Amino acid sequence: MTADRGRALSALLLDIGTEADHADWEREVPTRLLDILASLPPYIRAGLLAADAALDGASLLSTGRRAHRLPPDTRTRLLRRLTRLPGFEVLMDNVKIPLLLAAGASRHSARRIQPLVRNDPPLDICPSSDWPGAHRADAVVIGSGAGGAVAALTLASSGRSVVVLEEGRHFPTQELASRAPLDRFADAYRDGGATLALGLPPVLLPLGRAVGGTTLVNSGTCFRTPRHVLKQWHRTHGVELADPATFARHIDHVEDLLGVGVPDPSVLGRNGALALLGSERLGWSAAALRRNATDCGGCCECIAGCPSGAKQAVHLSVLPAACVAGARIITRARATEIVTAHRAGARRVIAVKAVRPDGTTFTVRTGLVVAAAGALHTPALLRRSGLAGHPRLGRNLAIHPAVSVAGRFAEPVTGPGAGPNVLQSVGVDEWHHDGILIEATAAPPGMTSFVLPYLGSRLKRELNDAGNLGLLGAMVSDRPSGRVRGTHRPVASYTLHAEDGHRLLQSIVHMGRILFAAGAREVLTGIPAHPSVTSPDALDDVVRRTSHRRLHLSAFHPTGTAALGADDQHSPTRPDGRLRGTEGVLVADACLLPSSPGVNPQITIMALAHAVTEHATRSWPRAPA
Numbered sequence: 001m002t003a004d005r006g007r008a009l010s011a012l013l014l015d016i017g018t019e020a021d022h023a024d025w026e027r028e029v030p031t032r033l034l035d036i037l038a039s040l041p042p043y044i045r046a047g048l049l050a051a052d053a054a055l056d057g058a059s060l061l062s063t064g065r066r067a068h069r070l071p072p073d074t075r076t077r078l079l080r081r082l083t084r085l086p087g088f089e090v091l092m093d094n095v096k097i098p099l100l101l102a103a104g105a106s107r108h109s110a111r112r113i114q115p116l117v118r119n120d121p122p123l124d125i126c127p128s129s130d131w132p133g134a135h136r137a138d139a140v141v142i143g144s145g146a147g148g149a150v151a152a153l154t155l156a157s158s159g160r161s162v163v164v165l166e167e168g169r170h171f172p173t174q175e176l177a178s179r180a181p182l183d184r185f186a187d188a189y190r191d192g193g194a195t196l197a198l199g200l201p202p203v204l205l206p207l208g209r210a211v212g213g214t215t216l217v218n219s220g221t222c223f224r225t226p227r228h229v230l231k232q233w234h235r236t237h238g239v240e241l242a243d244p245a246t247f248a249r250h251i252d253h254v255e256d257l258l259g260v261g262v263p264d265p266s267v268l269g270r271n272g273a274l275a276l277l278g279s280e281r282l283g284w285s286a287a288a289l290r291r292n293a294t295d296c297g298g299c300c301e302c303i304a305g306c307p308s309g310a311k312q313a314v315h316l317s318v319l320p321a322a323c324v325a326g327a328r329i330i331t332r333a334r335a336t337e338i339v340t341a342h343r344a345g346a347r348r349v350i351a352v353k354a355v356r357p358d359g360t361t362f363t364v365r366t367g368l369v370v371a372a373a374g375a376l377h378t379p380a381l382l383r384r385s386g387l388a389g390h391p392r393l394g395r396n397l398a399i400h401p402a403v404s405v406a407g408r409f410a411e412p413v414t415g416p417g418a419g420p421n422v423l424q425s426v427g428v429d430e431w432h433h434d435g436i437l438i439e440a441t442a443a444p445p446g447m448t449s450f451v452l453p454y455l456g457s458r459l460k461r462e463l464n465d466a467g468n469l470g471l472l473g474a475m476v477s478d479r480p481s482g483r484v485r486g487t488h489r490p491v492a493s494y495t496l497h498a499e500d501g502h503r504l505l506q507s508i509v510h511m512g513r514i515l516f517a518a519g520a521r522e523v524l525t526g527i528p529a530h531p532s533v534t535s536p537d538a539l540d541d542v543v544r545r546t547s548h549r550r551l552h553l554s555a556f557h558p559t560g561t562a563a564l565g566a567d568d569q570h571s572p573t574r575p576d577g578r579l580r581g582t583e584g585v586l587v588a589d590a591c592l593l594p595s596s597p598g599v600n601p602q603i604t605i606m607a608l609a610h611a612v613t614e615h616a617t618r619s620w621p622r623a624p625a
Helices: 007-014 024-038 042-063 072-082 088-107 146-157 173-178 181-188 227-235 244-258 269-282 318-324 377-384 457-464 498-517 536-544 602-619
Strands: 125-127 134-136 139-142 162-165 196-198 286-288 328-331 334-343 346-355 361-365 369-371 402-408 424-428 436-441 469-476 482-485 491-494 522-524 585-587
Touching (some): 007 024, 007 072, 007 088, 024 181, 088 181, 088 457, 146 244, 146 318, 146 369, 162 318, 227 244, 244 318, 269 469, 269 498, 369 377, 402 498, 498 522
Parallel strands (some): 125 328, 134 361, 139 369, 196 491
Antiparallel strands (some): 286 424, 346 361, 402 522, 436 469
């Protein structure tokens, strides 16, 4: 029975039974599904296995046979009966996501190894298993992602001894090039990429966990912080360093570190070309996106780690420079507590405690800690450390909720024969003033970023035709209506504001019109109750009849949970990045953003980290307490 786990899901939702004429990739799907489930959090894995057992139980009750042993016509009839149950298809829309990943990985298991563009620059890395039980440093940076990497470089360049604690491990480009995208995806993401923000609807919120943090697995899209956002932070929140003229220097510095530029048009791909074509025909503003991968070859595997070394994530750009300046990176080291003591009339940092994978601990004594574990994990770290006195810590969570739409074209858009593609190639900013940003997206081979509609044989046909789909995604600049609770394991919750939900629905209309204008013969809406339309008018009608609570949501940019600002009642962090109530704690990650930036936030986070750590080099001593 254990060996058959996953087969009921494969049989009923993707029409894969035990017939001898199945393609080789179909036989692999149940096994690959179990591999994916093994990387997910226990509660999600248990839920999916329960769904598999329930489907098998329904098959046994109805036919006396296991689901995967039913003849195809009997499977179809059983599925038809099940879909009449209230809520069945909505539930299965969530269950089928790992199944689609398993099917895609099986179909694309034969993969050409990507050529290395360059050798990785050296890093001074020490596994926590080899690190001593006690150490001293001028500064400890917790987290090696966008903010932590810049903080480490800035502090080390000032002559301070710096230790970086990273919970994940290092992924050399050579390893990324030798493994299929889905295999390394499960490794490089926290919880196998299945982190959720709880709510109605729930939101998938994948987070990287590796040297380089989420920059290892992001799209490489690089927006400068919009001027109107900086003005709001400066005027409304009292953040002097956000003055647009002043902040421009920090953005310039970060863009220089990352080598930001517009990629060669030849690698934008047909998906990007269709977005430009549709926008041009409608008279809407669109352009190629700036990226930190100007040497990109268009393999479209960014979200599983660049296998050519072209994308200049911080483990290839910023952290090597930090190590040259003297910083050291400890991997597989989870910071458990920032230790403080009352000295000279104030609460001051004296050390950081961390734990190795085997459960043993070590301590780094220091007088300066940079919290850069991300918008979900920095609040949890501060709570574990007894530093959660501010009532707004963990609140103010914004996530850029996003929806996707697909257009079906007569010719291949992605996949074999379609040429190179960039994961995010073109931005449509026609409605950016309304808080809507549309981006042309593609996905690594076998890793669809769009939840395909239907179940059973119809879903399999959609999977077979996925290469002819052009994809657009839209995110909105949302009200910060989420919250992060928890101490040892953060729990995010998020309530989509009705106005943001309305903008997401409107963005579906905009994206559909772009795709139809580019020549799509059908648009897949991403709306479970109305999955397909063949005209803009039909799409308008579907959207009018849809509640925002019925949307498939994803998000990739959690921010704001320890926002900086001048109001000590509203902002847990001072305008210069120092945590209120404690001397020696600097926040330098996505937590700092007072509101949604409205664009992919990598450059903003890194520029803020540079601004606050540069200020810290002038105000904090080198010697540890």
